[in-house]
Amino acid sequence: MNIKYNKFLWFVFITVTWSCSSAFAQKNTFEEVMPYKDINGYMVIKANVGGTEGDFLLDPRGAIALTESAAAQRKIKVDPSTTSYPRTGYQSIGKGTAFGFFIGKNVYLKDISVMVLKEEPLLKKLGVDGVINFSVFTNAVLTINSKIKTFTISSPYRPSYIKLANRADAQLISGGVAITADLNGKLTNFLVDFYEEHPLLLSKQLAKEIIPNAQQQVKEYNKIAVPKVKLANEVYLKPEAYTSSEQAVSVIGKELLNKGIISFDLDKNKYYFQPFGQGEESGAPALKKDEIVAVAGKVNSIDRDYFLNEVYDYRNNKEWKTKGNKPVVVDFWATWCGPCMRMMPIMEELALKYKDQILFYKVNVDKEGELRDVFKANAIPLMIFAPLDGKITTELGADTKEKVEEKLKKLIL
Incomplete structure (x- = not known):
């Protein structure tokens, strides 16, 4: 057998081996395990709809819906509609658009159409803001484990213990x-x-x-x-x-x-259905809520609670009063905002450069509806430059690194 043919066979062997290995080594890009509450046999999950987090009934036969009071809380404009709800006993008064939709860290939509319902006895009894059906999981795999009251969102595959x-x-x-x-x-x-x-x-x-x-x-x-x-x-x-x-x-x-x-x-x-006790124990649930810890030299992603406790308590102070011992910069952004994404590497670079002098934060306006409304961040990117003492300055729109740095220097004079 000649050398060229040997090389060809070796190439085929390596190619086939690599292909087979790839097939057996399929890995998820993310696999997030979250708890749900079992209330009288009903599954209740946490979701952020329209910038406000709340409890929602998970129902494969339902719709994406908010109660009338929950829609009002989120300032959703309701357009009258004759669309009927999939289940009997629910009365729809119309539809609206919720800006920002999150379940965990990985299910995200910029905006979503929601049905608005009259206050229905079951939803009121469960104390939920509305209903979420399975249509939001079409780009991920939803796995439910009723024994330990968790649901897993993974992509692009099912959890490895599901056969x-x-x-x-x-x-x-x-x-x-x-x-x-x-x-x-x-x-x-x-x-x-x-x-x-x-x-x-x-x-x-x-x-x-x-x-x-x-x-x-x-x-x-x-x-x-x-x-x-x-x-x-x-x-x-x-x-x-x-x-x-x-x-x-x-x-x-x-x-x-x-x-x-x-x-x-x-x-x-x-879909996959697997009896209990066939390896699901390997999917250890990460049920603890992540604690936000601001790191010097990074643009830290923060939520409303962190903002109130560590940045500025706007509920109890009409005028901005920076907490802590360093000036802060707050960048209001969203994943769909092109200028925001172009600014992010610049902000990360400046955060590292001024890590000993200034704290840098970012707020996702789709996820944090209250912060978006309080600081009128409907147009983004919007940046707040807050000294330890004195008035804040705001900047709307993308800017050059040099111009942003000029504002940073004024914070530490």
Whole structure:
């Protein structure tokens, strides 16, 4: 065998080996584990909508919605609309736009259309600001673990402990999330409803196909699997009142959550269902809220609470009074703002240069709606230069490094 052919085979071997290694070494760009509150069987998560953080009901069959009072708190203009809410019993008064939407550190939208609801008894009882459905997770994988009350957001893959063999089809539809399950050996579509007490509700149409002479309740039907796990011992006929627009859709209830971990990869139209005790312990949840610690020489990202406690308490002081023992610079910005992003390397360079003399901060206006409104930072980049004593100066728009540095020097004269 000649040398050239040997080299060719070696090249093929290396290429194939590298490709296989890459396939098995898939890693997530982020994997964030967060807690949820279980309130009488309802999942309540933290989300920042319209610049204000609040509690929201996580509901695969709901919509992105705010209560009327929560919309008013966020100063959202409501346009009257006849759009109906996916669940019965909720009354929509219109739609609006919330500027800024965050769940954790990785789910982010510059703005989002929200339905505005009349104060509904369940939402009032839960003490939530509204509802979040699964449409916001189409660019990430959502994994729910009801045993330890956590949900994980990862991208672009499911958590590593979720096995590929547990995969089946799923789809985001107008009524919620539809998944396939094995119903007596037949793959069947079901709507997921985490707040339905019955383990399985069959539409009349499906009941006629599957169960001869079906009664109101059938207790001897136990061959339902998702994808390989027996789910229900009891099957119920779906009531007419469930939703008249979904007569052909059957429903899987909250027993799905009680049996194991479920991951929704809606971008790929897949879901994974895995019984508890198959390695999920390796996904140690980071449930502690990150504490903000300002570092000299960096442009530190801060929230409202840090601003009030460490920068300036605007609630109790009408005139700016800088806290601490150094002048500060506050940069109001957003990820979608081109001039803001161009200024960021300049600010980082200056923060390092003046690390012993000035503290540098940045505020994301989409995430911190109260700070945005208080300092009228609707147009950005907006910078505040605050000395230890005396009046602050503000600068709107991007500027050169030299001009910014001139203002910094005035702070330390």
